[in-house]
Amino acid sequence: MRSVVLERYGGPDVLNVGDLAEPRPTPGEVLVRMAGSGLNRLDVFVRLGLTGPGVRQPRALPHVMGAEGAGTVVEVGSEASTELAPGDEVIVFSGLSCGHCRYCRRGETSRCASYEILGEDVWGVQRELVALAPTSLLRVPEGLSLIEASAVPTTYTTAWTMLMTTGRLRAGERVLVVGASGGVSIAAMQLAAQAxxxxxxxxxSPDKARRLARLPYVHHVLDSAEPGWSAQVLEYTGGDGVDLVADAVGAPTWRDSIRSLATGGRLVVCGATGGDRPDISIRELYQAHRQILGAPFGGWNDFVDVVRMIQRADIRPLIHASVSMERTADGHRVIENDEHIGKVVVDLS
Ligand SMILES: [Zn+2]
Incomplete structure (x- = not known):
């Protein structure tokens, strides 16, 4: 079985297509033939063996990559509690949890003490076949291709959690998405406009600014290459600022993100790709009733809600590129060099 395998940490070239034994599903599991897997910054951090505060312990190598994906059911275990049948197209949720603690019972699975992420803590989905409990699977919304669906689970669950569950976005509010070309940012803008x-x-990037301005769910684009870019936000909003900022960049942008907030505004954080030690003023926060809220990924409850929203509102992931399993390293380069608008997907078919 072909798989994207990491045998040592390093640059994109350390990624190999390996040959692994096919998984044997237990009677309670479902066997899925994977069609695609969306790449995330997480894949890059796993490949680099990133360590530090807030980062999981190093995993055993070799490791199979890939947090999110979609595919087709090929076999349902005799004791699997599910209505899924062979031939059904499914999205694979990226989180695994204990299933019985108080958080899991509420569906807030990403708060579970034993929470794990596919492709980070355990082997991921960038392989031909994966055996999973049915509690990790949801049907693909009508109208989405399997490649589009493979860009949904981590990406849209994270965006939904940031805006809705943690950010408590309301209709009529103003949302600012910082560093707006990545997959989660595009998803956040689609969902925010829909809400x-x-x-x-x-x-x-001036080129990205032109392309973002053409997207129907983007109402105004600002140039964050300009120092003190929060002045542009205040000018555009008549001095009011925005109600919610979604910032996954971190240290380089936090100061302007906070200054862009209206009185009582919320800065919601799902990552720190540019560094995690910002230089900010605490007084600028509390004196204006502003809040900073952490939203790492999201739970099964968020996943169910956002998949229903995707179906009802006809939302489609924006796919920047699809690469073959052999060219996964090229996909990593696109993300590391920040060349993309939307998702880079590994085609596993
Ligand atoms: Zn639990």
Whole structure:
């Protein structure tokens, strides 16, 4: 069985297509033939063997990559508690949890003490076949291709959690998405516009600014290459600022993100790709009733809600590129060099 395998940490070239034994599902599991897997910054961090505060312990190598994906059911175990049948197209949820603690019972699975992420803590989905409990699977919404669906689970669950569960977005509010070209940012802008918010985006690239401005769910684009770019936000909003900022960049952008917030505004954080030690003023926060909220990924409850939203609102992931399993390293390069608008997907078919 072909798989994207990591045998040592390093640059994109350490990724190999390996040959692994096919998984044997237990009677309670479902066997899925994977069609695609969306790449995330997480894949890059796993490949590099990133360590530090808030990062999971190093995993045993060799390791199979891939947090999110979609595929087709090929076999349902005799004791699997599910209505799924061979031939059904499914999205694979990226989180695994104990299933019985108080958080799991509420569906808040990402708060579980034994929470694990596919492709980070345990072997991932970038392989031909995966055996999983049916509690990890949801049907693909009608109208989405399997490649599009493979860009949904981590990406849209994270965006939904940031905006809705943690950020408590309301219709009519203004949302600013910082560094707006990645998969989670695009998803956040689609969902925010659908929820009735006015959507502002920042990018450092003039070319990306032109392309973002053409997207129907982006209402205004700002140039974050300009020092003190929060002045542009205040000018555009008549001095009010925005109600919610979604910032996954971190240290380089936090100061302007906070200064972009209205009185009582919320900065919601799902990553720190640019560094995790920002230089900010605590007084600028509390004096203006502003809040900083952490939203790492999301739970099964968020996943179910966002998949239903995708179906009902006809939302489609924006696919920047699809690469073969052999070219996974090229996909990593695109993400590391920040060349993309939307998702890079590994085609596993
Ligand atoms: Zn639990």
């Amino acid at each position: 009735g918010a006015e959507v502002l985006a920042t990018t450092r």
